[in-house]
Amino acid sequence: MLTKIRQLLSIYKKSIKNFFPSLKAGTKNIIKDLPNQLNNVKMRIFTFKSGLTILCLIILILFPIFPETEYYISILMYAMIFAILAASWDFLVGFVGQISFGHAMFFGISGYSGALLIQNLGISWFASIFLGAIVAIFLGLFIATPCLRLKGPYLALGTQAFALILFNLMLSQKELNITQSFTDLDYILQYFILMGFMIISLSIMLIIVKSKLGTIFKSIRDDQICADASGINTTKYKLIAFIISSFFAGIAGGLYMVKISSVSYGNFLPLYSFYAIIMAAIGGLGTITGAAVGSFIFFIIQEIFSELFSASGGQMEAFANYGPVLVFALFLILVIRFADQGIMKPAVERLKELFDLLMGR
Amino acid sequence: MNVIDQVASDLFSVFLFGSVQGAVFSLLALGFSLVYGVGGVMNLAHGGFYLATMYTFYWCIKVWEQTILMSIIITLIVIVIICILTFVLLIKPLQHTEIGILMATFALAFFFEQLVKVLPWSDNQTHWVPNIIKGNPIELFGINFPVRYLWTIIGAIIVVVIIYIFISKAKLGKSIRAVAQDREAAQLMGINANLIIMVTIIISGLLVAFTTFLYGAGEEVYPSMGWGFLIQSFAIVVLGGMGSIPGSVLGAFIIGYSRTFCSYFIGTQFAEIFPIIIIVFMLVFRPQGLLGKKEVE
Numbered sequence: 001m002l003t004k005i006r007q008l009l010s011i012y013k014k015s016i017k018n019f020f021p022s023l024k025a026g027t028k029n030i031i032k033d034l035p036n037q038l039n040n041v042k043m044r045i046f047t048f049k050s051g052l053t054i055l056c057l058i059i060l061i062l063f064p065i066f067p068e069t070e071y072y073i074s075i076l077m078y079a080m081i082f083a084i085l086a087a088s089w090d091f092l093v094g095f096v097g098q099i100s101f102g103h104a105m106f107f108g109i110s111g112y113s114g115a116l117l118i119q120n121l122g123i124s125w126f127a128s129i130f131l132g133a134i135v136a137i138f139l140g141l142f143i144a145t146p147c148l149r150l151k152g153p154y155l156a157l158g159t160q161a162f163a164l165i166l167f168n169l170m171l172s173q174k175e176l177n178i179t180q181s182f183t184d185l186d187y188i189l190q191y192f193i194l195m196g197f198m199i200i201s202l203s204i205m206l207i208i209v210k211s212k213l214g215t216i217f218k219s220i221r222d223d224q225i226c227a228d229a230s231g232i233n234t235t236k237y238k239l240i241a242f243i244i245s246s247f248f249a250g251i252a253g254g255l256y257m258v259k260i261s262s263v264s265y266g267n268f269l270p271l272y273s274f275y276a277i278i279m280a281a282i283g284g285l286g287t288i289t290g291a292a293v294g295s296f297i298f299f300i301i302q303e304i305f306s307e308l309f310s311a312s313g314g315q316m317e318a319f320a321n322y323g324p325v326l327v328f329a330l331f332l333i334l335v336i337r338f339a340d341q342g343i344m345k346p347a348v349e350r351l352k353e354l355f356d357l358l359m360g361r
Numbered sequence: 362m363n364v365i366d367q368v369a370s371d372l373f374s375v376f377l378f379g380s381v382q383g384a385v386f387s388l389l390a391l392g393f394s395l396v397y398g399v400g401g402v403m404n405l406a407h408g409g410f411y412l413a414t415m416y417t418f419y420w421c422i423k424v425w426e427q428t429i430l431m432s433i434i435i436t437l438i439v440i441v442i443i444c445i446l447t448f449v450l451l452i453k454p455l456q457h458t459e460i461g462i463l464m465a466t467f468a469l470a471f472f473f474e475q476l477v478k479v480l481p482w483s484d485n486q487t488h489w490v491p492n493i494i495k496g497n498p499i500e501l502f503g504i505n506f507p508v509r510y511l512w513t514i515i516g517a518i519i520v521v522v523i524i525y526i527f528i529s530k531a532k533l534g535k536s537i538r539a540v541a542q543d544r545e546a547a548q549l550m551g552i553n554a555n556l557i558i559m560v561t562i563i564i565s566g567l568l569v570a571f572t573t574f575l576y577g578a579g580e581e582v583y584p585s586m587g588w589g590f591l592i593q594s595f596a597i598v599v600l601g602g603m604g605s606i607p608g609s610v611l612g613a614f615i616i617g618y619s620r621t622f623c624s625y626f627i628g629t630q631f632a633e634i635f636p637i638i639i640i641v642f643m644l645v646f647r648p649q650g651l652l653g654k655k656e657v658e
Binding site: 093099101146147149150152153154156157158160161162164165168169172270271274277278281318319321322323325326329330332333336337 | 397403405450451454455459460461463464465467468469471472475476478479484485585588589592595596599630633634636637640641644645648
């Protein structure tokens, strides 16, 4: 027992030690290559994928210019928050192959602890987001330690069990609920801050995935025994993956807390884990950007639903509230059954073929 | 009544109500464990099946105003159809991908949860399923014990014994064990493995339906009830060992007694956290469970 704990401690120490130098080296390389990179940027903008990304970003940035869009902006803000959550789930499942059905707990605990810190210590909301995310990291480590011995379905149900228990505990702690507005920023400013958070989080995850660390993650996903045999300490790298994923889920949770300006058991709803899964599945597993796009599609469809049905009242109102999840559950089943690459990936490929045709390549 | 009498009476009621919980959980966990042991399918919609039978039974009696016998028959037909559809449409085509099955059954559970909120004759409230076993509470050593709980215990024991005999003696049961041991070898002996897995899932559905009739009638129904039962089943199966019938029953009674003990002497809060503590400890120190044989990697 003691030796086991010691082993685990040493693994933690090593993983933390190795994590920061690799990040440092990464940033050094990026700074060294800067002129080269700038040269490349010109070339890159005119490729298909980055062109599409930049087009989407321009639409997002220009959106607040249109008049009377306050309501739609708030929906886009939710979509951005959940884009981070879905991307963090996709990072863990699509790239490291560790299935988690309990991402709502990172999402919830970060928001909860952030709100408690704001109320009791009076720190700014910006700092509380990061402190909350650090709390989420510790929860992730706490859960990953027993669960990393597990594989596939056991890991999935184990994480889900943790999330449900946390939800049940919070359900009865009604006196811990906090409702106050954490920030007095203008909503357009909030919109741009959220967009910054989303872009930075997604880019960091994409950089990690494309770095050497990402290659190691993919090797663990594809064949763990083989990765073990080639000298990769899989436990260490799985822990790192859990740290990264829970950190970004925590960031999303903190942003959500600030956005809805209250925390309660509702932040822990198991439904949020399901949202993350749906969004990632729409975009296709193993594409960070796909998860983000999936989030936007999800919220747009939800909005269409409530526009269509909420006005008619009665039973239709129930359909407006719960219908989207019902339809998406069915949709997720269909996607898994018939299109295991997701919807976005093939669609983008078709679009790219068309683009190439038009450019005459 | 002095202190010793009080403690003795408390312990006896822990025994009685713990037995009820153990009986219910053994019915639920048995099906869950059987499906995993035979087909290698972790059915996350197991709680959803329970939800579906409970709601069907409730609607039959309250909304469609059928007799009790008619309601039981309708519920059985519905759950068998659900099981067959689940197998044919989801599990059979996705057998080769573990993630696929997990995500599909997870989505199915959410589908059930949302469906009962959306259907026109249903809503998002908590309801009580009418009690089908009437009778005054019997008094056992100074404790009022509802009659239907007695039927729960007796019925659960009978059902578990029937399942055990079926698995160990009947020809179909032997085929089930053969597929669980070695699927390819069983197929070479002329056993239709897919059919056997479907039969196992139907058995698990029937067990869930019996839980509804024996215990669920008289309890409350609400849309998110399935998850708690799924996690309990998972904790029991981890405790007892995946795919082992005696292990599931043993695990169910251990968890039933300890949950009741906790809620009597420590607090109901702790009873909710209890399964997670068991899961964590078992997974860290003995991942194959108390009576399990399969090694968990």
